[in-house]
Amino acid sequence: MISLGYCEETIAMMELGLCEGIGPVVGKHLIQYFGSAQGVFQATKIDWQGLTGLSIKLSHQLQLSKDNGCKAARELAENHQELNIRGTSISHPDYPHRLLELANAPLVLFSVGDTPWNAPRIIGVIGTRKPTPQGIAYTKSWVEKLSQYNVVMVSGLAYGIDIVAHQAALDAGIPNFAVMAHGLDHIYPTQHRQVAEQMQSHGGGLIADFPAHTKMHPDYFPKRNRIVAGLCDALLVIESGVKGGSMITASIAHGYNRDVFAIPGRPSDSASEGCNFLIKHQMAHMARNVEDIVESMNWTRNQHNKQGNSQSGDQMQLFGNLNPIEKQVMQWLMQGIQKPDDMLQQNQWSASHIAMALLDLEIKGLVTAQSGNFYTAQC
DSSP states (O other): OOOTTOOHHHHHHHHHHHSTTOOHHHHHHHHHHHSSHHHHHHSOHHIIIIIHOOOHHHHHHHHHHHHTTSHHHHHHHHHHHHHTOEEEETTSTTSOTTGGGOTTOOSEEEEEEOOOTTOSOEEEEEOOSSOOHHHHHHHHHHHHHHGGGTOEEEEOOOTTHHHHHHHHHHHHTOOEEEEESSOTTSOSSGGGHHHHHHHHTTTOEEEESSOTTOOOOTTHHHHHHHHHHHHOSEEEEOSOOSSSHHHHHHHHHHHTTOEEEEOOOOTTOGGGHHHHHHHHTTSSEEOSSHHHHHHHHTOOOOHHHHHOSSOOHHHHHHTTTSOHHHHHHHHHHHTTOOSHHHHHTTSSSOHHHHHHHHHHHHHTTSEEEETTTEEEEOO
16 A cells, blocks of 8 residues: 555655665666666666666666565665655655755655645754854744744754754744754654654654664765755855854855855854855855845745734834834833733733843844843833
């Protein structure tokens, strides 16, 4: 019984990927020549070597798979169905259309949960594994603001900026998915399992280029990064050193002609060295705020955000560049509600949302923190 996408063609593509030495590029060349992955295994060694120029070694690998009836892929497909892992082949209409542009696109993508990888607007949010408090604050605030623009978010579920971005997207109601550098039968880091499960239950999911039971390996992270880069329309780098996974992903995205954005930092900030490097070498646009991104991408706001919450027309005009939480906080301040605890009593936003809004407003110079844990408006 076929389920979760494991038809004969998908199984044949999986088997191609399991043949040592045959990656996505060679695999696609063979598929294009013989018309399908099944057609590849219907051919002979003479065909493989004489018609496509495949080496004797790779032809031997294909022959072994053919003689075994693609046994390895069939067993994996059965195991994937037990684990609820879907397989989507490059020939399937649901395959991510953005990845079809890439020469090294995976022959088969594996996923769990909902993976809105063909959404109209996808933004990647990445950064260092050791962010500063400011980097964490930026990530939470910017992801919250992006919720106004009907985006889907992708990242890598790694320590640091990645996991902060995933949690912020959940808090903001943004569907988001993570690309993993291992099989989807387990989660790494294990500490992020709860977030991964929440993503799956809130319109998102997990993606991998690797079948189940593939253990994490350092060599797999660049492969993961190419998928993150290829899936998004825009890639935002929050904080990064001059070396590391974020820089690799940004470089790949730049090579794929994706719009890369980086938040600049002071020359003395080691956490911003990578962002400053990308901007200096014109590999990324400088992003001073979310508006720099959405204006460059020509993204309009959601209709309900255009109309606002319950604010009056005058307040909407005064606070036009603020998100709904920030507008509400400014209204409270102007009404004399100046303490976060008193704002929380209004039963409209959580304590974390109010704290983040106050931090953002303080950064923008619109509010000032006073002793005694109360705030005053500066407008």
